[in-house]
Amino acid sequence: MPSKTTQKSLLQYIGLGLFVLALLTFTAMLGLERYQLSEEDLIDTVAPDPRSVQDGDGEAASTVSAGSSGGTSVQADDAPAQEPVTDVDPKARLIHEIQGDAFREAGRERGLFGTTFGSSFSFSARVGEVFEAAKVRVNERVDRLQEENALPEGVSEWDIRLSDPIYFKQNLAALTAAAERGPVKNNPVLFLGLTIGLGLLGGLLYILPKFRGHAGIKNDHVYHAQLTKGLNLGWRSFFLGVTTVGIIGYGIRYMASDWFWPAVTAATALAIIGLVMFVQHSWRNAPARAADPAGLSAYLGIFAGTYLIGFYVLLYWAPEHVAPWITMVDPLKQGLFGGVASQWFLYGVLYTLIILVMGVRMIAKYRHNKYQIVRTLSVMFFQTAFAFIIPEILGALNKPQQDLKNIWPLDYDFFFGWQLDQFQSAGALGTFMLVWGIFLVIVGVPLMVHLVGKRWYCSWVCGCGGLAETMGDPWRQLSDKSLRAWKFERWIIHGVLVAAILMTALTLYSYFTGAESLLGFQTWKVQKWYGFLIGAGFAGVVGTGFYPLMGNRVWCRFGCPLAAYLGLVQRFQSRFRITTNGGQCISCGNCSTYCEMGIDVRAYAQMGQDIVRASCVGCGVCAAVCPRGVLRLENSSEDAGYRTVPERVIHVSEEEGVVMKF
Amino acid sequence: MHVAIIGNGIAGVTAARWLRKLSDDVRITMISAESDYFFSRTALMYVYMGHQRWEDLMPYEPFFWKKNRIDLLRRYVERVDTNGKVLHFGDGGTLAYDKLVLATGSSPNKFGWPGQDLRRVSGMVSAQDLDNLEEITPEIKAAVVVGGGLIGIELAEMLHSRHIPVSLLVRESSYWSNALPPEESRMVSRHIVSHGINLRHDTELAEIQDDGGGAAGAITTKTGERIECQYVGLTAGVHPNIDFLRDVAELELGKGILVDDYLQTSVPDVYAIGDCAEVRNPRPGRKAIEAVWYTGRIMGETVAYTLLGRPVAYDPGIWFNSAKFIDIEYQVYGEVPAHGRDGLTTLYWEHPDGEKSVRINYEESDGRVVGFNLMGIRYRHEVCEKWIARGTHVEEVLQQLGMANFDPEFYQEYEAEVVELYNRQTGKQLQLRQKRGLKAALQFLNFKRRAPRATATPDAQ
């Protein structure tokens, strides 16, 4: 019977089934737990007694996610909250007394203790009420203290008052973790096996049989499959619009109702749309040849995208709802590295395993192509060793958990004050990390890009690139190849680069002068907004969540400031180019279709023009899929200039007739 | 001046683009009945197999045509009035022109087989053929493809991708043996079979049988064998699409539209290019009709100069072509006759896996290299061409052979083995002196250096 799917063996169907089962369990387990909080847990979390022994929380300062999706310092560090506790600190004692009492009373009044909550949502709603009630009480007490002038020396009212609930988020997650009861809490290893274990098994059962049969290009039915065929421009814009508005809207809340930076962002977005559409005439030049199948299709793709977006939203901004996932990986963390798992450990584990398993898939798919094999092994290695294991070991040794292959400005908090302090207090190792990080930015990046192009990083080393090239490979064809998309790309990615540079300049200014703001811009707010918008929203939610909707390199193409920097070097000062094989191109379009960066490779190839593009990550897939052997990724000190001239292969000239330009 | 171009294939489009490039004033109208926009005919298979979407076959964005002031008309030209210089469309409309370019392409060959006009019998040349095939695919339980050429294997691969059992009927005793030398031909035959396609050598179609409902139900071969099938693909070559021109009095037609060295037909101000043109005086070793993408492109560019009063004679240059036989890529440069010729020596190296080979043809008399044939290995077009153009000695070529290698990085290089083979056959002691690499190739090609990098966007063609 004719069919529009690839043939699968029984084993592969079993693998698929197991994977679906694992995904269901993974999702459903969030609803399995009950939440029940004791008074002690509440007080120990929100206003611990400074006299009781404090466990050093190894994870607390960790802002480097193992996943390295742009670093992830989504924590309350930058909020004007409590200072670290020291034993005889009168402030801590006062906090413990006043806040502790307030929370205890509010908790009793609202029936927080002893009640079993059926979900993390009802639980955190109640905690929210308790927080508001406690806030009123704290404020009353502080008002009274102020009237009586009884605040101790060196303690300000703002040390004690409770501020916006958004700063309570971190505590909320900790409270949920403490309150969690149920099957996952009791059998974390069982659930680890049922979800991640089973998922791995299923994935491998599905992928390993792909090594059988003929090696060669395996793109049959990519545009027939619900998962990979993408959606049309209208629906893509809809998802993108909703997500962007959602992120900026939530951003106002995230900034404790300070709408200044969200408003600046929205205005910038509108300005860019205006520029591209009207100043640069994309509106007039519609319709564009967009990545644009008919109508709303790819239901599985939409489902996958929505799931991923949801996952990132929870991970970054609502970790209180994923306590069971963290609980489940806790034994893994304890067994391997010691300490308590956080959401970033969970993320690191998933990220690494996905790169490994999907890396095997990539190798199976391109097993005839040695470039792809070596490159994929490379990203698998760098993720596992540099992004995951080494930082974990460093953490276990109480050293800064630096991912040594992460480079500023992708690693945007590299120059943040606390980070610099941490490097300096970590002895020779810390100094090495600092010097190494700066060396990479100033010497490593330009030199390597000069020699081999930005690919050395983007498709051989980087964690974001690693995920895109492995998990994201099934969606690489969904990148938009229109000229309009290219115009958007250039405005946005260079905009992010400028933002990163300004943000870092402000950071360093504050660090060295001690000033908290410049020209009225408060440093911590700028950092916080950058981390929220670019570090989490763009790199994570949009960057990965949109794989099935807009292709696997949305972040790398439109957002990554390091890619912008690498790209500038590649465009103007690199030996790397893609050479075109004379006149052999038949304009078939495979190269453009499978270019994840949305480069219209064919536009160059059909004119015999060599390709030097800032955005090319050198994945080599265009060269692999070309059915006529037209493209080759090459480095040479010979200048690319003349060969990048349009219509280079001029077959005809009035004087000479047909000539190739020898 | 108003230039009308019939046909929006590679030939017509290249002519239009170059007309606009060379002149701002000329008015250009391009007419096609097949599609709104230019698409890559060579890539039709990828749509059916789900590698790409129809839109992806279009090399230019829709706004390109408006921006470059190339008017597009989706009409069928029924009649050409060369005296009044008017085109008559199927829907009754007309269009006056000053100069006319015929770029009407090819139609599939049919050899009068009984049943060739039944439903579910078709060629694989046009967008309509593709749509039609997509539509009837659910009815196909088994298929027969007739003809062992480049389109035949593509059609077989297409059907195979939909898990339809395919029989590929080839008249010769191995695949495309009238174009490929025997070793390569057998290699492709092996490869086809290994993919589970039922390759039938020495088999010719006799008749297509009606399934009782006016559609194909089976075929019989000349030996009387019957093969059940619900689809018959006819891919036994193509011929120039010129039927609608037969009643144009002064227009001399052969198999195609006869053109002189300047691509002019026998009628003043009428030119023909691409698949539909038959060159009166082909260059030595070349055919009068070469229905390939590249010659269409070269002709399109050439005719643009001539149309603008800057006559350039058509010169197809050194022959090259490429294809892909399921997973085996194929490239050819220069002279590679299927059955050799007197005075031609060949050096043929094949990888033990039987899916890669290098063939170098050279003159026995003076060692001049004349042709390269590659299977499963990519070679640089420009390097091979320059060697051939210069008549470089085969031993010089062999020692530099790495320079031609165009395979991706990390791929194994086999040039040393090729040289080794030559040494064994001739008793020489040659050494491979040049490995794969761009630098050597560029230096050999003597590209200008230190020119500014192009800042043009691809859109600004």
Ligand SMILES: Cc1cc2nc3c(=O)[nH]c(=O)nc-3n(C[C@H](O)[C@H](O)[C@H](O)COP(=O)(O)OP(=O)(O)OC[C@H]3O[C@@H](n4cnc5c(N)ncnc54)[C@H](O)[C@@H]3O)c2cc1C
């Ligand atoms: C499946 C397939 C695969 C191929 N693969 C390769 C390959 O790999 N390499 C290679 O070199 N070549 C290949 N070819 C051959 C190549 O596609 C042709 O040589 C090339 O497309 C010819 O271009 P053209 O511009 O001459 O004509 P066409 O592309 O055929 O364009 C002619 C156009 O004119 C239109 N037309 C004709 N008559 C009229 C009329 N009276 N009124 C209005 N419109 C009219 C037709 O509808 C058509 O759209 C392949 C061909 C096919 C079918």
Ligand code: SF4
């Ligand atoms: S141009 Fe080619 S190598 Fe560069 S990103 Fe696109 S597909 Fe990859």
Ligand code: SF4
């Ligand atoms: S894949 Fe190859 S033949 Fe096809 S358009 Fe790209 S370069 Fe040309």
